[in-house]
Amino acid sequence: MEQIKNGILDYLKDNSFMERGTVLRDSDSLTQNGIIDSIGLLELIDYICETYSIEIPEDMLTPENFDSLQGITDLITRLAK
Amino acid sequence: MSKLACKKCVLNSDIPGIEINEESGLCHFCETYVPLSSKEREQYLNRIEELFKEYSGRGNYDVIFALSGGKDSSYTLYKLKKDYPFLKVLAVQFDNGFTSDYAVVNAKKMCEITGCDYFKLTMETEVLYELFRKAAESYDAFPKFAKYRASDICNICISVIKQKLLEQAIVQNAPFVVFAFTAGQSPNPIINLSANFIQWSRNLFEKQLQKIGVDDRDEQFLIKNEVIKNIGEVAPSILHPLCLWEYSEDKVIETVMELGWKAPDLNDSNSTNCTLNSFACHNHLEKYGFHPYAFDIAGLVRSGEMSREEGLEKLHQELSQPLIEEAAEKLEIKINHS
Numbered sequence: 013m014e015q016i017k018n019g020i021l022d023y024l025k026d027n028s029f030m031e032r033g034t035v036l037r038d039s040d041s042l043t044q045n046g047i048i049d050s051i052g053l054l055e056l057i058d059y060i061c062e063t064y065s066i067e068i069p070e071d072m073l074t075p076e077n078f079d080s081l082q083g084i085t086d087l088i089t090r091l092a093k
Numbered sequence: 094m095s096k097l098a099c100k101k102c103v104l105n106s107d108i109p110g111i112e113i114n115e116e117s118g119l120c121h122f123c124e125t126y127v128p129l130s131s132k133e134r135e136q137y138l139n140r141i142e143e144l145f146k147e148y149s150g151r152g153n154y155d156v157i158f159a160l161s162g163g164k165d166s167s168y169t170l171y172k173l174k175k176d177y178p179f180l181k182v183l184a185v186q187f188d189n190g191f192t193s194d195y196a197v198v199n200a201k202k203m204c205e206i207t208g209c210d211y212f213k214l215t216m217e218t219e220v221l222y223e224l225f226r227k228a229a230e231s232y233d234a235f236p237k238f239a240k241y242r243a244s245d246i247c248n249i250c251i252s253v254i255k256q257k258l259l260e261q262a263i264v265q266n267a268p269f270v271v272f273a274f275t276a277g278q279s280p281n282p283i284i285n286l287s288a289n290f291i292q293w294s295r296n297l298f299e300k301q302l303q304k305i306g307v308d309d310r311d312e313q314f315l316i317k318n319e320v321i322k323n324i325g326e327v328a329p330s331i332l333h334p335l336c337l338w339e340y341s342e343d344k345v346i347e348t349v350m351e352l353g354w355k356a357p358d359l360n361d362s363n364s365t366n367c368t369l370n371s372f373a374c375h376n377h378l379e380k381y382g383f384h385p386y387a388f389d390i391a392g393l394v395r396s397g398e399m400s401r402e403e404g405l406e407k408l409h410q411e412l413s414q415p416l417i418e419e420a421a422e423k424l425e426i427k428i429n430h431s
């Protein structure tokens with residue numbers, strides 16, 4: 013779990029979605045905190061599918077699953093089995 | 094700290110958020126950059142062909158195509174129809190109130206040559222001017238990464254295009270929306286959407302508009318909620334085939350000019366179709382201190398689509414003062430003369 017979370021966090025920092033020093037809590041909204049918008053989301057989703065070799069069913073492309081570190085981590089854990 | 098420039102691309106440590114590794118001499122984008130291999134490209138192209146074959150012929154159109162009339166989109170439309178002649182394409186040109194006459198002539202010409210339908214999407218000039226004025230006057234309205242990709246004005250414009258083309262795809266029951274982004278601009282060739290996701294990104298853009306002070310109650314810039322409700326079983330997918338094809342600016346220009354595409358006499362090295370672009374760059378530079386094309390050009394250089402010298406030259410070229418002034422006047426914005 014921690015590993016996935018840190019992987020996503022590194023991706024967000026490496027790709028200039030957020031400053032290196034930013035503190036982001038697990039449940040913070042990525043969109044409401046101005047880290048990601050609709051175009052950035054597409055890139056993030058693509059990155060997740062590639063990196064974790066998962067296919068995300070369409071009905072799972074929801075804010076609950078993608079708008080926070082916790083949501084994303086849970087989703088990947090569930091799908092990457 | 095003295096300024097460090099990336100050895101590979103055109104980014105440097107003066108741009109906020111860019112770090113150059115002193116040991117490798119590379120920016121963190123170049124350090125982690127992994128290009129698509131030719132095998133991966135081939136796989137993606139095969140996948141796209143399969144998708145075209147599987148889903149074409151179902152709706153009024155197979156493809157809604159974003160045609161700016163510039164060289165890249167003109168070329169992409171031509172090659173798309175050459176490689177997949179069976180596709181029924183509706184090319185949509187968004188006239189943002191600053192589309193050059195050349196771009197309109199070129200777009201229509203390309204549609205004629207390729208046998209595609211042409212549709213000019215436009216809105217009242219005042220509405221558009223107001224939108225871009227608000228974008229120009231906004232500060233930090235976009236996420237950090239979006240600010241790096243393009244100017245605030247371009248971000249707003251491209252978002253409107255995405256919204257309205259997706260809307261058109263749903264209305265026409267077309268399974269694909271195709272954009273002519275290069276590998277430097279968009280590394281993802283196939284993007285599958287869902288109704289949920291389309292709704293979500295629409296709402297995100299609505300908030301974005303509100304943030305810059307635009308209340309789009311009539312859904313002029315947004316996908317209409319009414320339309321989203323009618324998404325059929327399959328939501329449209331977005332395709333970026335140009336990032337899978339071999340690309341060089343010279344080859345692209347040569348190909349389209351042979352077809353009768355006319356090079357514009359706009360004095361803007363980064364846009365051959367939009368007379369607002371110089372102002373948008375000027376506005377971004379003033380607000381944030383770096384060129385909005387820096388990342389775009391860095392991507393092209395990194396992927397080998399443009400030489401580093403050429404990239405640096407583009408970034409250091411002076412913006413056209415007459416174009417800036419003309420746009421500022423239309424938007425009723427005062428500019429600082431430097």
Ligand SMILES: [Zn+2]
Pocket residue numbers: 099100101102103104119120121122123124391
């Ligand atoms: Zn670099």
